[in-house]
Amino acid sequence: MQHYLYTLCFDAPVHFGMAERGGGLEHTDMVMTADALFSAILAELSAAGAHDALRELLNAVQQGSLRISDLLPWREREDGTWDFYLPRPVLPEDMAAQTRPDSYAEACAFMSAHKQQKRLSYIRAGRMQEYLESLREGRPFDEPAAFGQENLHQRVNCRGEEPLPYFVGSFVFHEQAGLYLIVSTESEDVVEATSCLLEFMGQSGIGGKRSSGYGKFHLADDAVLLSEDAVYGEDDAALYRLLTDEAAEWQMTLSPVLPDARDIETVAQGFYHLRHVGGFVTTAALAEKKNSICLLDSGSCLHERVPGSMASLGQNEGHPVLRYGYGLYVGLGGIRKG
Template sequence: MSVWKLVKLNFGRSPAHFGEVGIGMEETSDRVRSDALFSAWVSIYARLFGKEAVEELLQQFPTKCKPEIVPSFRISSTFVYREVDGGDRTIYYLPRPLKFPTNYPDDDLTFFKTYKKLNCLPLEVWQRWYQGTGFDQKADTQELENHSKVGEANGNLNKFGTFDYKKAFKIDKVPKIAVDRVTRATNLYHTGFVQFAWEKDKAGLYFLLELSPESEKLADNLQAALELLGEEGIGGERSSGAGRFEAHWLDLPEIWQQIVNFKDGKYHTLFSLFWDSSITENFLKNASYEIQERGGWIAESQLRRKMVRMFSEGSVFMSPPQGMLADVTPHEFEKLKKHKIYRSGISLSLPIKAKE
C-alpha cells in the first residue's frame, strides 16, 4: 500500500521567481510545476548523495526504453495553501478538473465566466463537487451569479475561500541593473517576484508525495535533500536570496485520506504534469485536457533542453495515467558525452466523479 505525505513549503518573507516558458523575466508564476520541482529535487539529491546514488534513483522510474518500471515515488505540482483564523484553519487549493462536476446545470450563461476563472478550488468545495454530492444547482448557482453581478457572495463557496485565492500572495516587478562585463554599460530591466502572505494570514505552497511500498526507505533521503533545497532556494534569482523555504512533512489529514482513497470515481484528474510516449487514441477517449509546453535552460551550461509537451494539471482521463521520464538532452550535450537530461512526466492523479 502506498504511503502518502503532504509537504508544505513555507517561504516566510522570501520572495520567489517561478518562470514559465515564454513569459520572460518580468512575469512569474505563483507556483512550481511537478517537473520543475522534480528536477530541482533530483539535482540537489545528486549533490548531497553523489552520482551513483542519483543514477540508482533515476533507474527506479519508467522511461521510453523501460516503460514497465513502477516509479519509486510520485509528486504533484505545488499548489497554494492559506492559513486563516489565526492559523486554526488551512485552506488548500486544488486544481479544478476540466470536466464539469455532477449536477452542473446546462444553462450557465449567467455565471460561466466566474466559474471558468476558478482555476483552483478550496479542498472542501473540490471534494463536494467531484467526490461528493456534486454541484448544488440552487445555492451554488445563486452564489456564482451574485459574484458575477456585484463581485460579492455570501454562502458556502465564499465561506471556504473559493473567491479568495489571490489573497494568498501578491506579485510585484522589481527593477534590476545588468552590467556588461566588457563595456561596463548598464541596462535596466524588471523581474517579477511572487511574495506569499507572511503576516496575519500566512500562505505558501504544498504538494502531495506518494511513495511506493518498496521505496518508503527513500523518505529520509528525500527529506534531507528537500531541506537542503529549501536553504538554497527554488526557482530563479536564487543569487538574490529568492525561493528559500522551510519544508514541513505531514501525514495526510483525515479529509485528505478520504480524497486519495476515494473509490467511486469513474474519471481520474491530474495533480501533476503528465507525459507518456505510448499514448493511444483509446486512452484519450472522453478525456478533457490541456497541453503545456515545457523547456528551459540546463543549469550547468548555456544550452536549452529539448521542448516537450505535457498534459497539464486538471486534465481528466477515463484511465489512471502513469507517465514516464522524458529524455530532453540536447544534441550538443550528447556530443560532449555528458549525462542525460530528463524531464519528469510521472503523473499523480486522483479519482473523481464528473458530469457525463
C-alpha cells in the same frame, strides 16, 4: 502506495518561471510544477556529488514506487485549521448545460456564474465536490483564496557596454501561507530522505533568481501521512479520500503527465491542457538546444490513471537531460460525461 504531505513556508520571494506559458522574466507563477521540481532535485543531488542517491531516486520513480505532485498552495485560517488547494479541473464545456435556464435573466445569471467559475485557479480539497455540483447547476461558487502578493522589481544589467534596465516578477507569500507537496511512495526510507532533501534545498532556494536570495524556504512541519483522520483540518482528510478514489468517473492529475503511445486513445477521451516544454541546456561553455515535448498539465481529467513516462530531452556533459512526466491523480466522484 501511501501518501505523505510536506508543507513549505517561504522565507523569501519566489520566482517560478512562466516561459513555457508565454511569460517573460517579468512574469512569475505562484506554484512550481512537478517536472520543474524534479529537475531541481536532480540538479541539487548532482551538484552535491550524491550520485548514489540520484540513481536510487531515478530507479524509484521509473519502477513506479515514487510519485510527486506539483507544489500547490495552502493557507492557515484564524482558527488554526489549514486549507489545501487543488487545481481547478479541466472539465467538459457542456457539463454546465445540464441545467437549462427558463428565462433571459436566468440565462444571464447562468453565464455570469459560469464565467466566474472559469476564472478560479484553485479549489479547496474539502470543497471540490461542492464546486462540481455548482458547475453542473449553474450556481455561483465563491472561493476566496489570498496566498500572497505578486511584485515587479526593476533591475539593471551592467554586463554590456551600456547599462540596460529590466524587470523581474516575484511572488511573496503571506506569513500563514505557502506551498505543499504530496509524495506517494511504498518506502518509509523515501519519506525521511525527502524531508532531508527538502531541508537542504530550502537553504539554497528553488526556482529562479536564487543568486538574489529568492526561493528560500523551510518545512513547517514533519511529513504527515494522509489518512481519514484529519491532522490540519478537513482538507487533508479530503485529500486522502480523493487520492485513493480510483473508481471515480474522472481522474484529475496533480502533476504533468507524458503519456506513452499506447495511452493516446485514453487521453483523447479526456479533457486536458497541453504545456510545451523545450528550451536550452546552458553551461559555462555553451547553450545546447533540448528536444521539445508536450505534457498534459495539472488539472487535466482522464477516465483512467495514465501512468506517464520519463522523457530524455538530450545529452549534457555525458548524461541524459530528463523530464519528469509521471501522473499523480485524485478522483472526482459524482461526475458524468456530457
